[in-house]
Structures are given as structure tokens and as C-alpha cells.
Amino acid sequence: MADVKVPVLGESITEATVGEWLKNPGDPVKVDEPIASLETDKVSVEVPSTVAGVMGEQLVKVGDTVEVGAVIATIAEGGAAASPAAPPAASAAPAPTAPAAVASYGSSSPAQGQAPGSDGAAALSPSVRRAVLETGVDPSNLQGTGRDGRLTKEDVMTAAQNKPAAAPAAAAPAAAAPATGGRKEERVKMTRLRQTVAKRLKEAQNTAAMLTTFNDVDMTAVIEARAKYKDLFEKKHGVRLGFMGFFVKAACMALKDIPGVNGSIEGDEIVYHDYCDISVAVSAPNGLVVPVIRDAETLSVAGIEKTIGDFGKRAKDGTLKMDEMRGGTFTISNGGVFGSLMSTPIINPPQSAVLGLHRIEERPVVRDGQVVVRPMMYLALSYDHRLVDGREAVTFLVALKNAIEDPTRLLIDL
Template structure:
């Protein structure tokens, strides 16, 4: 008896996803609740667990296919895996059946019917999809079908080799086409939407990092011993930003229709790296957290982002974003707003530069700050005032302690 594996509920307003990877292949033994596939949504990757223990049955969809919530993507057969071995033999046995022959021809003659992963496999192996019997749902081709056809017909694959040999004469240049992940598609769509909707402008300032660097060097060991987390720079910037947002509430506001929504809380979105690209989890009520609490939250986000374990709810909302391109070596940039937010702060690398202090030229560790904002809501005066307030708090961290 086979149990269907369905696409789980992925979160509010999310109705579909892309199959990113199969973690179990047909015939593999599967435990209950063991992940068998990975789905890519608009925000994060989600693992699909097996509803029962048994043996992995047939895949109903291929990597790269779009699947709807509630759709069946595979089956789990009862047993311990021993009975699964004959399953691959059943597919070749069906090949001579005359009634099934026309289906692959139709599929092969219609490239649009092939999934992105199968189209890529066809190009890589140089085979004709019309000559291959599909073992997928409704006779569709799978990557395994293409690989099997390529390995079982050496004579067929040798024919395309002659034109391929001419490639080195042009310098051996190659191209590879890879379908954009759903996360990357969503990022592209939202960033372009921000450019098309907001009247975006960027204001710059620089900040002397001497005081923060000295405080970090003096207290980092005690801080880590007491709080169990390293003392970084983001804790200072997030805390200083929450204070500046309280003074300049329009930077923390958003536009909805013909209304301005002001927030009396600061939910700070912070960009962190994940295997699939940058994701932006949210530090809720950051104004109520200490520097230690902020560092703990960011550290937890970073760890789980690398593991692909961030949850949907942790990526929603946010009233203001901080992006630290400095960790990658960026000197200066113009960050793009994350709608429906109205502003984003860009941090950059720290480098020693000559500056004038009390009439003397001295070398100080300086960082450029960039505030991109929606000019429909935020005036230039407010943007500059926000950056100056942030600069003052970082250059004199005592202000953070006494809320000045």
C-alpha cells in the first residue's frame, strides 16, 4: 500500500513552491518524519517530511518543477526496502509496449513540456528526447531517463561529438543556463518593484569607529564569557538605529495607499547570508533589547540561515532594514528599499583614512554610512538628521547607555 506525500502548508499567502532537491531516491528506506525533499519558496527552503515509515516510491515531479500546496509529489510504499529493487526493472519492461510508444514522441517534440532540469540534461548529454521512454508521471521524462539513454547508446552520443570538437577552435568558450531559484526570482521582483514604486534617494555620511572598536577590544572577552556570544558591531548599530528611529519616526514608517503608517516599535530586518543568497530575518521589538540580546538574536539567525532552518514567520514584517556590505569588502553602495519599508541603512567596510580632528590631520578607522529612503515620505532633512543621530551614538557609545 502506498501513502501519498503532499506539499505541506508553507505559510500565509504562499500557495506554491519549486522542488529544489530530492533527498531520497526510489527504493531508499525512509523513516517517519524524515525529510525526503526540499522545496524552495519565495523566502526560504522548506523540507518535506515523510508522513510514514517505509520505502521511497516514485517521484511524481522533477527538480525545478513548480508544485502547489496540497499537491502529491511522491509516494511512500510499505516495506523495508528489500522489495524496492525490482521497481527499476519494471520501467524497461514497459518500453516495448506499443500503446505507450507515441507518448515520448509527443513529449520530445514539445520542449516546453520538459522540466528545466530535464532540458538541461538533454543538452548536456546531447540526446534526442523524442527517442526516450519517459518513466515519470504521465510518461514524462526525468533526468534519470536521459542519463540512462545517454549511457546505453554510446554510438548515438558519438555522433554529436564531431560538431562539439570544433568548439576549441573558437577558444573553448562555454555557456551554462541555470534556472533562477524561486528565492532569487522573488528578490529580483521585489527590488524592481521598489525602484518602480518609491521615489528613492540615498544620503551618505561617515562615522569614526574608534570608540566602538576600543569598547569592543576592552570588553569582548568579558562579554562573550557572560552572554555566550561574540560582541560585534551590529549590536551597536541596531541599538543606535532604534534610538534614531524614535527621534525621526518617518524613517520607521510606511505608505499604505494614501495613508502613512507610523510604528511605535522597531522591527529591524537584518540581511544575513544563506546557501541560497541573502535572506532578511527580523529582530522583533529591537528597541527593547540590549546590545547582548541583539547580538544573540543575530547570531542565531546567521547560524540557522546557513543550515536552511529559518522559519517563514521570522522573515515577515520589519519596519527598517540594516544591510552590512562591509563584511564582503564593500566601500560604498546605494542599498535598495525592502517594500513596504521606507528606508534601509547600508554599512560598509572600516578602513583607516586621514581626517581632521581639532585642527590636526590624524588617521582614524572610518566607515561610510548610506541611507536609501522613499522621498515621498522622508524629506532630505529627516534623512540627514537620522544619519547624524546614528553617527553621534556610534562615535560616543555612552549615548546608547543613557538614551541620548
């Protein structure tokens, strides 16, 4: 038997939470094949097998906290003939947990129809199972986009949106059941990532003197530039031309003019940075993560878009590294992709400011004495009033607005 231990997770990280088991007792395992997923404060880390053989006993449960170096499972090397016979008895207890969880909520989801030992049921993470319950989507008919073809929550939600219109009628008899079954509740333990996010955001509220100022920006020029050059851009650089490249470049220019927005407070000292490490909020299966674009002021729009695209892909796969989410001098969060019209984003400590982008919406505005319709976006800058004055915050937003409304400024650094 070979022991599987929790690997080194990164500097100053001594423990993690078991997120899910990727292999059940009795499953064949290859060398370096992931058998479990661990959740740290910021990312998910997969635990690979060091030997080839058959999965043995799982020594910890999903949700348990484990320390670096702790033994979490055993593997029978070489896949002895006796090994396959033992797993059915060993796996009989843990394997039904996924179907049991489904049954406890009275769902008629097809997930219940899977065999207790099937890989399909075992590979569904808690968030995916919850999405399956809520949407009624059959996971066996979906093609996963996560690592090794595993389903993600986004896969389930996309399938739910694309369900035929006739589906609700078929589900009508089941919809009547809750009337007799009463109200139900679900209790799910907070992931380590969500606990860390909650702790840091509350810390920001308790520590910083936060204030938010707003402005709006006419997106006409950027939209026209994007429409004109997007095909050539993608052909040359191999990445799509989005709006974030423009905003990151514009933010870097504005940060040079207003260095306080790019600074931070450490004790009784103010730290000013002559570089722009821009944190960008990226959606991941377990929540938002904030990887950092290092030295963004030195990158082209193409370089920025490539970096963001790579972050998005690896966030979905769960392969972002801890070091890629450390540091950052300024944050940009784009709630517009989810339909947000306006918000007051919370600072990411120890940074002094965060920029919130929102959805583009056609609105009537006055231009040269005439009322015209323009694609407008609200901008929100939340900042630490201990370091950034209102005048500086407004000046920053105006500089950003001017650069977006006249992208030529990005070329001549004006």
C-alpha cells in the same frame, strides 16, 4: 504505498518550486526524514516522510511548481524485499543527471567519479554543483555544514580559498582545453526566492521616490570597546560581540527621534510605528534573506547579537520560518562583510528607508587640526522622499554617527 504530499507552507502561500530531491528511488527512508526541499518566495521548506520504508517514484522534477496538497512522491512502507530490486531500473534515468550536467561543461571535477546512485551526487544542490564546477573542489573530501551534513555553496567556496598554491599548476593542462572547445554558456532557472527578490526590488524602484544620502563614521570607539570586552561578553552571554549590536541600538535611538524613517505609506495614509522591528540581511545558501528582530528597541546588545546569530545559523540550515521574515519597519544591510566600500541600497517595501553599512577602512582624517589615521566606515541611507525629507534623512545619519562614535550615548539615551 504511501503518498508524500506538499505540506501547508504558510499563510497565503499556495505553491512552491521543487528545489532538490534529498532521497532517490530505492533509498531507505525513516519517519519524518526529509526527502525533498521546496522553495517558496522567501525560504526553503523540507518535505518529511510520514512513514518508514523505501523511496519510491518521484512524481515531479526539480524546478517544477507544485501546489499545497499535491502528491510529489511515493514511499513503499516497511521496505519490502522487492523494493530494493526495482529502484536501480527506476533510478537509472534520473540519477545520472548530476554527472551529466558536470560532463556537459567539460569539467574534470571529481564529482563525476561518484557512482550514479551515490548519495554524494544526489545531495548536491544546483548551486553547490555549480560552485564545484567553477572551483574544481572535490566535494567528497569536504565536511558539509548544512542540515544533516549536506554541503553548502559556502563550504565549497571556503575550500576553494584554502586550496594549496600548487593546485593551479596541476590544473594547467586542463586549462588549455577551452581554447579548442569554444565558449560555453550555462542557463539556470531563477529560483523562486530570486524571482521574488527581483520583483520586490523593481517594485520599490517603480513606486518609491528613492534617494540616498551618505555620511562616514569613525569606528575607533566601538572597535576599542569590542576589543576590551569581547572575551567577557562571550563568556557571560555565550555569543560573540559584533558591530551589528551597536548599529541596531543606535538605529533604534535615531528612529525614535526621526519617526518618519520608521514609517510607511499605505494608500493616502502615513503609518508611524512606536516600535522598531529591524530587518537584517542575512546570507543564506540560495541568496540573502531578511529576518526581523522584533521590538529591537527593548533588547540589549547581547539580545540583539543572540538573535542575529540564531538567524544566521538557521538561514544556513534553511530552517527560518516565514513569519520571521514578515513585517519589519526598517532594514539594515551590511555589505561591508563582503568588502563593499560604498553602495546605494534599495528600500524593502513597504518600509521607507534602509541603512547600508560598509567595510571599515583606515583613512586620513583631521582631528584637532592634525591629520591622523582612523578606521572609517561609509554609511548610506536610502529613503522614500515621498515620506522622508532630506533634512530628516541627514539628521538620522548624524544621530547614528554620534551614537557610534560615542557609545556612551547608547547608555544614557542621548
